[in-house]
Amino acid sequence: MENTEHEVFEISAVARLTGISSHVLRVWERRYSVVDPQRSESKRRQYTQSDIQRLSLLKTLVDNGHAIGTIASLSTEQLEERLSNVLSSRAGDDQLEESAPVGVCRIGLAGTIMRHSVREAVENTPALRIVGEVQEMSQIATSLRPGAVDLLILERDTIFPEDIEEVQNLISVMKVRRAILVYRFAQEAVIQPLDIKRITALRAPVDAAEIQLACIADIQLALRSGQAGVVLGDPQEEIRRPEGPIPARAFTDDQLVEVGKMSAVVKCECPQHLANLLSSLFAFEKYSEQCEDRNQEDAELHAFLHQTTAECRSQMEGALAKVISQEGISLKS
Secondary structure, three states, rough: OOOOOOEEOOHHHHHHHHOOOHHEEEEHHHOOOOOOOEEEOOOEEEEEEHHHHHHHHHHHHHOOOOOOHHOOOOOHHHHHHHHHHHHHHHOOOOOOOOOOOOEEEEEEOOOOOOHHHHHHHHHHOOOEEEEEEEOOOHHHHOOOOOOOOEEEEEEEEEEEHHHHHHHHHHHHHHHOOEEEEEEEOOOOOHHHHHHHHHEEEEEEOOOHHHHHHHHHHHHHHHHOOOOOOOOOOOOOHHHOOOOOOOOOOOOOOHHHHHHHHHOOOOOOOHHHHHHHHHHHHHHHHHHHHHOOOOOOHHHHHHHHHHHHHHHHHHHHHHHHHHHHHHHHOOOEE
């Protein structure tokens, strides 16, 4: 009989066997050192049966609401014990849910076409973390426990009023702060009032920058309230304009375009990513400032979005300035 004890697998095979995409697996290895694969002579990753067993345990725990950062350092035996506890809690135990670090927004994702964009957004945003992925919205409630995620990102081809009710029910059942609903076709009358129903609607196709932008208000609100990782109260009480003046811009549009074109000469792509994100932030900042107010609630909401986005933009400008200095980049005045 052939000995498979030392059999090795390439990353594509591991992705199929564990359900962890190659992209996510690379991120887990780089950020959390979940496994230490061997390397072939051509420098390709090679995983053992033990690696696959460990990764499968991690994937199952993450799908059940455990943040990867809180379990990545556990031994395989500890992971097996943790999974046993999870299965017991599914059967009726009241074991406490593993919580995410303060400031981290835990995402539950239901969809396929937009999945790459969401993963890219998470890769570029340390405050975002995917803790569960399914193909259909109907699988969310059976795959994740209430309170395991802070934000739902859902994909639908069409949106009708009954779909909105379904999403709102899911928000309530899963105890999340908000949902981002990516759609292809819908009537304007259905889409317009969604924001005050704790739903952000994005028309497909969406890219990583749009996903990042849609998540920013949720993250900033959680950080201000000190309630990241827990359910917020009455959504009407969330819309409070932060105090203070609107921060002035640190970079002009021309300078951001200039940074964005530097990827060919600068090995690090962080300047380009930050420039693109800042352009999107400023565009939304202007949009929220100029958006028509139908009533007082609209005015308060748009003022909140304008101020929050501007403050986030100012923080990201500081990050870009640091990267520019580190890389020795000189911009035109």
